[in-house]
Amino acid sequence: RLTNRTRPTARRLCWLALRPMSQPNEDSQPHSTNDTVRSTATRSSAVRSLVAKRAVNFRSSLAGSITDTAEVVWKSGPQAVVPTSRTAIAESCKFFSLITWASLTTFLIFYLIIYGIRADWKVVDDSNDSAYAFDTSVIDALACSVLVGITFIVLICKAHYVLLTIILDIVLSIFMIAKVAAYKYDGSRNYCESWDTCELLALIASSISVWFVTIAIIVIFFIRGDADAIFSDAESPALPLPIPTLQIAILIVGTHGDVLPFIGLAKALQSLGHRVRIATHAIHRKLVHSHNVEFYPLEGDPKQLSAWMVKSGGTLQGELRNPSAKKLEMLKDIIESLWPAVTERDPADEFALPFTAEAIIANPPTFGHIHVAEALGVPLHMMFPQPWTPTRSFPHPMAGLDYHAKPSAQNALSYRVTDEAMWLGNAFQINSWRQNVLKLRPVRVLGAGSLLTTLRVPFSYMWSPAFVPKPNDWPPFVDVVGAFEFKQSGQGSNFDETPFAPLLEWLSQGPPPIFIGFGSMVIENPPALANVIMDAARKSGVRVLVQSNWSKIETGALKELCFDVGPCPHDWLLPKVAAVIHHGGAGTTAAGLRLGLPTLVCPFF
Structure with a gap:
């Protein structure tokens, strides 16, 4: 929503997402920034771009793609994204506040250990009197100091609790002010008897700890732009804005079945006026070009990747039991090929036009998706036919857990563990790539595995909600949008049935057969599997159509x-x-269910 009350930063971000497509810079390089990527989905709901037909909603209010505080300079040529120091200041406030709080709280703890509890709780003879003295106790000051630190850590981990944190810290600050006032203005006591030097230092330390952290959180609240987000979200009415034409890069790591649905998406985006490039393995060039979609080759061999997946059983445990230096090297090559995929011409096409992505769609196995989106300062939207967002309903597909088990916290935890394990396997090479190629700051090694969820990057799952409904605990930026149907034959296609004349003749000679096909799976012993199929056909007397x-x-x-x-x-x-x-591939499963055919899945992992 863009109104007269929209803050300048939010307004500039709107213009970035909705600007007309400009001519890309042929020699584009990533901008240098000291700001870490932050989700702007928690900011105002200023921009939501629809870029696909059906239920595919490119809900990218710049989530996970550009720092909250980036200043956007409007030019007639290519858009320049110039990051300011606001995020750096906020990060510095966090660091120094954490150090100050830790130091002062440590002093308080050591004070109580050395001085003893008796300095705080005085035994009195009158049973009607409380042993707790508000104006001389240090334990409650220590408790306040510890609590304010806990709220600060919660803020770092869960930024959307910022208002609750500020309110609680202000209450603690008022409590500490009352303690100081009670000491300073209580004339009925002899100060030297009530407070010795160490007690006075403890009070001062705890007060500074609470006040400093509270002020720091309030400063971070305004510097980081949370106040802008709350202010702009309260605005109305909304102003409708036209959807601009964009240069969209679709990054895919996978087999033929992984690429085909995105070709259908690319054609839908083209029909809306967007320029679309599919960046995937070189083996898929002919497939992509046959449907008049631009192509860019990514590194990696999908056949070898499929073989490794079958060997590991598709589980995290299998990956750990079968480590491969060649696989890590191939993943490194794939990641490093992502930057030219979103900024350079197709090297195999001398007539290719310059290209710089203004929006990115990707599947999770590309790994570097969020990093190139940050380097370009453009929206990122994830799409995949397998669950990748934490839920209690079912475990991560690579966790190796029972899918028939009841919903549990273990299921949700499996996503965190799997994401973290995959991140740790690539963290050092990704950070090196971020620094040397993308000119970005490195991401922390521990705890950064779930960036997509943490930064609230929009995620569309490519299966029918009638087949597997959206879990109740998935957030609003995650949705189940249906399987992408892409017809390669029929009216309007250039599909030629002539090469399949023998098949059509065989089909006409008897009842419809049972289809058996395992897609792009690399089978360890094909002759043995062929014997099993023929033996089953012989015993049952059923005709079988086998696809290889x-x-x-x-x-x-x-x-x-x-x-x-x-x-x-x-x-x-x-x-x-x-x-x-079949093997349970998303495309084959959707095709069989769409036709209402009885389906038996024989999984390879």
Whole structure:
């Protein structure tokens, strides 16, 4: 929402997200910044851009893509994002406040250990009198100091509790003011008897600790822009703004089945006037270009990545049991190829136009998605057909836990543990890449595995909510939007059935067969699997259509019941079969369910 009361920073961020597409800088380099990436989803709901048909909502109010305090300079040419020092000042306030609080609280603790509790709690003869003396006690001052430190740590971990933290710290500050006033103005007591030097120092230390931290939190509240967010969120009415045309980069690490749905998304975005580039492995170039979508090659071999995944069983434990230096090196190459993917021309196309991404869509295995978005200062939107956001409903797909178990905290924790483990495996090379290539500050090594959730980056899950509904504990910036349907055959397509004439003839000779296909899985022993399929077909007397991809499954020895076919569109093939047996790939699962076909999943991991 953009009104006359919108603060300048929020207004400039609106213009950044909604500016007309400008000509990119051919020699673009990442801007140098000392600010760490911060989610602006917690700021005002100023910008929400719709960039896809159906339920795919590019809800990117600049989440996880640009620092809260970036100043945006409006120019007629390429947009310049010039970060200010506000975030750096806020981080400095946090650091020095934490050090001051720790030092003063440590002094108070040592004071009580050395001086003894008796200095605080005086035994009295009159049973009607309390042993606690407000104006001479130090234990309550220590408790206030410890509590204000706890609230400060909570603020660092959960920034959206900032107002509650400020209110509680102000109450503690008032309490400490009352204690100081009670000492200073209590004329009925002999000060030298009531307070000796150490007690006075303890009171001063605890008071400074509480007051300093409270003031620091209030300063951080205004410097970091939280006050702007609260102020702008209270505004109305909303002002409708047109959706600009954008240069959008889609970053994908995965197999053919991972890439195909994003081609459908790219075509939908193109129909809305956006320029779209799909950056994925070089082996998918022909597939992407065949649908008139721009391409940029990422490093990495998806076939080898699939083989490693099958070998590890697709679990974190399997990854730890089967470490591979070659895999880490390949992941490093993939990550380092992300920056040119969002800023450079296609090296294999001499006629390619300059490209600089103004919005990024990515799947989680790209790993470097959030870092290139920060370097460019552009919105990031995550999309994936597997759960990647913590929930109690079911565990992380790589956690190796029972999916039939009841909802539990263990399920939610599995996401944190898996994210942290994957981050630790790549943290040092990503931080080196951030510093040397992206010119960004390194991210902390411990505790940074769940950046997507912490920074509230919008996440769309690509399965039907009728199949698996959105868990109740997923936040508003996470949604289940449905499987991306992309028809490769039928009216308006250039699909040629001629190469499949033998298949069509075989299909016409009997009842619809059972489809068996394992997508891009790398099968360890294809001949053994082929024998199992032929034996099952022979015993059941059922016709079987076997599709092969990277692993060749040959069942030609049983021609009367089995037929082998290579890659072909599922939207053309599956309507011709009676049931489907497959590896559980998201695309094949969605295609089978969409047609109402009986489905049996034989998972490889």
